[in-house]
Amino acid sequence: MSQLKTQLVILIGISLSVIALYGFLYLEHEWEIGLLLVALPVVILLLKRANMLIYYQKAARLMPRFTLVSFVLGVLVLILLLRHEHFALLMLTTVLLYVTVSLGLTIQFGFAGLVNFAAIAFFGIGAYSMAVLNHYFHAVPDLLIILFSGLTSALLGALLILPILRTRGHYAALITIAFGILLRTFLEVNDVFGGPQGLKVDGLEILGWDFADSFPSVLGGGSFYMAYAIAALLLAAAAYLLTRLIEASWFGLNMDSVRLDEVASASFGINAPRWKITAFMAGNFFAGLAGAVYAAMSGFIAPASFNFADSLLLVSIVLLGGIGNAVAVIPAALLIVVLPEKFQVIQEYRLLLFGIVVILILRFRPSGLMPRGLRQYFTGNSA
Amino acid sequence: MRPAVLKTEDLTVKFGGLKALNGLDFELCEGQFLGLIGPNGSGKTTFFNALTGIYRPASGNVFLHGKDITGASPNKVYGYGITRTFQRLRLATSLSVLDNLIIGNQRNLNFGIWQNIFDRKYFKSQLKEQTEIAEDLLRRFSPDLAALLLKPISSLSMIDRRRVEVCRALISEPKILLLDEPSAGMTPDETRALMDELQGWRAQHPTLSTILIEHEMELINKVSDTCVVLNYGEKIAEGRYSDVSNNPSVRAAYLGED
Numbered sequence A: 001m002s003q004l005k006t007q008l009v010i011l012i013g014i015s016l017s018v019i020a021l022y023g024f025l026y027l028e029h030e031w032e033i034g035l036l037l038v039a040l041p042v043v044i045l046l047l048k049r050a051n052m053l054i055y056y057q058k059a060a061r062l063m064p065r066f067t068l069v070s071f072v073l074g075v076l077v078l079i080l081l082l083r084h085e086h087f088a089l090l091m092l093t094t095v096l097l098y099v100t101v102s103l104g105l106t107i108q109f110g111f112a113g114l115v116n117f118a119a120i121a122f123f124g125i126g127a128y129s130m131a132v133l134n135h136y137f138h139a140v141p142d143l144l145i146i147l148f149s150g151l152t153s154a155l156l157g158a159l160l161i162l163p164i165l166r167t168r169g170h171y172a173a174l175i176t177i178a179f180g181i182l183l184r185t186f187l188e189v190n191d192v193f194g195g196p197q198g199l200k201v202d203g204l205e206i207l208g209w210d211f212a213d214s215f216p217s218v219l220g221g222g223s224f225y226m227a228y229a230i231a232a233l234l235l236a237a238a239a240y241l242l243t244r245l246i247e248a249s250w251f252g253l254n255m256d257s258v259r260l261d262e263v264a265s266a267s268f269g270i271n272a273p274r275w276k277i278t279a280f281m282a283g284n285f286f287a288g289l290a291g292a293v294y295a296a297m298s299g300f301i302a303p304a305s306f307n308f309a310d311s312l313l314l315v316s317i318v319l320l321g322g323i324g325n326a327v328a329v330i331p332a333a334l335l336i337v338v339l340p341e342k343f344q345v346i347q348e349y350r351l352l353l354f355g356i357v358v359i360l361i362l363r364f365r366p367s368g369l370m371p372r373g374l375r376q377y378f379t380g381n382s383a
Numbered sequence B: 001m002r003p004a005v006l007k008t009e010d011l012t013v014k015f016g017g018l019k020a021l022n023g024l025d026f027e028l029c030e031g032q033f034l035g036l037i038g039p040n041g042s043g044k045t046t047f048f049n050a051l052t053g054i055y056r057p058a059s060g061n062v063f064l065h066g067k068d069i070t071g072a073s074p075n076k077v078y079g080y081g082i083t084r085t086f087q088r089l090r091l092a093t094s095l096s097v098l099d100n101l102i103i104g105n106q107r108n109l110n111f112g113i114w115q116n117i118f119d120r121k122y123f124k125s126q127l128k129e130q131t132e133i134a135e136d137l138l139r140r141f142s143p144d145l146a147a148l149l150l151k152p153i154s155s156l157s158m159i160d161r162r163r164v165e166v167c168r169a170l171i172s173e174p175k176i177l178l179l180d181e182p183s184a185g186m187t188p189d190e191t192r193a194l195m196d197e198l199q200g201w202r203a204q205h206p207t208l209s210t211i212l213i214e215h216e217m218e219l220i221n222k223v224s225d226t227c228v229v230l231n232y233g234e235k236i237a238e239g240r241y242s243d244v245s246n247n248p249s250v251r252a253a254y255l256g257e258d
Helices: A003-026 A030-049 A052-062 A064-081 A086-111 A119-136 A142-165 A169-189 A225-247 A250-260 A262-267 A272-298 A308-321 A329-342 A350-364 B044-051 B074-079 B097-104 B113-118 B120-141 B143-148 B158-170 B188-204 B217-223 B241-245 B248-255
Strands: B004-015 B018-029 B033-037 B059-064 B082-084 B176-180 B209-213 B226-231 B234-239
Touching (some): A052 A064, A064 A225, A119 A142, A225 A272, A262 B074, A308 A350, B018 B234, B033 B217, B217 B241
Parallel strands (some): B176 B209
Antiparallel strands (some): B004 B018
8 A cells, every 4th residue: 555545545534533523522413313323333334344444444553643643633623613512512522531531541451450440530639639739839831730730640549559569350449449439538528628519720821822711713713612622632642642652662561461461470570560550650640631621621620520430431431442442442432421411311321321331342342342453563564 | 510500408388287398409400401290289380489489488498509599579580590481371362472572581671761652763673673582583493483473372373372482481591491381281292393392492502401390201201301209299209210210109109009
């Protein structure tokens, strides 16, 4: 395949997915979304039958950077198209932030094998750090504050390292559940952080651009969510790139090795705790970053926004997508975040539905919608 | 006499009240191929686990080149140049042959954040180097295997998996190789092929010392210089195969004679 042809294939694939994404976010009536939900698998199946999907996958594997850049540009165009739709932009931003957290979970769960049922707690730590730091350190640029919020989340997560290293499997998962509940209770009873009433959060201001202002009129104006959507998009793209780089290095190799067989790994000099800690910290860092942007966007946070149910949601995104596959969390997050919003009927039965979805996936497609492929370090035919 | 590489003195491993290894004195010389035999549950694998730091001995010492390494962690033991295979294969089956071999070559990998995540040019050269080392090893060990370099382990036959596991133990150029019943699950022909390859490798690496756990007496007879027989965690005989196999207590342990 020539380079130009490869790029063309990628562009067509990305355009199609952005159009589908647009449909998901823009369409409002339940029957429209229902139609899309039926049409999409049919189209994908037809493309697969015609061997077009394989063609695209090969192209994307060959030029991953080009694919990522085109996708980011595609979503940017989408954001511009939706610039007056508050709700659609809010949903898109939420999806992108959830993608960022799920990428963190992919490193923890998919690579190193650490089940983390407290993702939303680390998201919450990022959010509260944002609220507090932004309030008291007004002179510090907001980009740095976001970074600090991510670091706070990773550092507080370090509290869990010892108990997690001393337990295995289900027991390590239980510890993360306990941590999530503890954190919520702590925030509720502690008045320093506003107690159950929560905290007000100042909006972001990056490079002199106040996110609360509506979008510059030169660009046609638009919802103030636009700025946050773009910020979330860049964050998700950076998280994706970093996740892929970790995977395609000795770091990812050792994490995989620790997940697959800890005893054998140790016999070849792999220090399992080191790689578990690295994965755990990196994942919580991602969650903290996403939480900080979320807090600034919503302008107000309370303990009730960080429920155990949301942690389950995040884990189910990783399960639905395909454990360890970084690309797969994007469609999975979209389905899991947007569908309940579009089908108001579902809303109440959300958790019940996810329970069913998780069971069905584990039964019929245990490796997810898009199973992870063989490890690949670089593009092309070399290794 | 060649110098002793590995020595244990009075090595004892306990599981609760059970002594899985009981006061074992043991010596391995440089370049020696030692067969470790004994009935099921006689403590052969326990001995390997105690050497490689998976179990901590209750008492006694392990010396490597005269240095006390008793109770060293598996990581350390690997660093000292002792590698092993497992009775039930412990390969990362969803990873490729290449990945499994690179895992075995930890010692020679660079784990700097910069060199892994950001300086991708440098990482690419590292990967190329490791790929060449792995490919070269496979070609020298078993020529057909080199073609399978990028295949996942799950697509390999039993004997190829065994070969990869042995190669994973050899890639870091260890001083001591511990083989835990490599013939398990293989036909006699396959076992013979693997042993021939191993002998070929030893001919090229005369200083490599090997301990082989094996049930198949014929095999031990063919490949080992000397053997040690364990029963109930104790050494009951030691020496050349022909002497050991006629030893009455060995016959008793194996055949249940009084």
